[in-house]
Amino acid sequence: MNTQKEVLSLLDEVLSLNGRAVAYTLDTPLLGAIPELDSMAVVALITGFEERFGFSVDDDEIEGSTFATVGSLVAFVDAKLAG
Template sequence: MDTQKQVLRILDEVLSLDGRSASFTRDTALLGAIPELDSMAVVSLITALEEQLGISVEDDEIEGATFATVGALSDFVQARLP
């Protein structure tokens, strides 16, 4: 499974999007565009990504641009995969 598909699956699960993420593309805006993705959801999302994909994210690596689009988040995750 490719990274973007994994990220979309986890987004759908963590944000309870009920399958809405299936229509998301790399250019789909996330932070500020999806009401479910607030600051608390970002923390839950990072935790889920770490646990399910075996990555580690340091606090100083987290910035708004990472969550700007599906593509930005997927690239961020891809860069941390073993």
């Protein structure tokens, strides 16, 4: 499975980016850089990750830095998948 591709797909879906996420790289800034990524979108993304990847996320695992860039988000998902 390509985690980056799945994360970008979910970002595109949840934030209604209409395909813009395809062009994002690991260095693309997210939180504070993409207006669609607000607190409600963060909750929706977390729920989406839980459903798509089959892991659960505890409240204390969520930090702003997790959503700083595409790369930090992919690293978070990879770490959760690794257990």
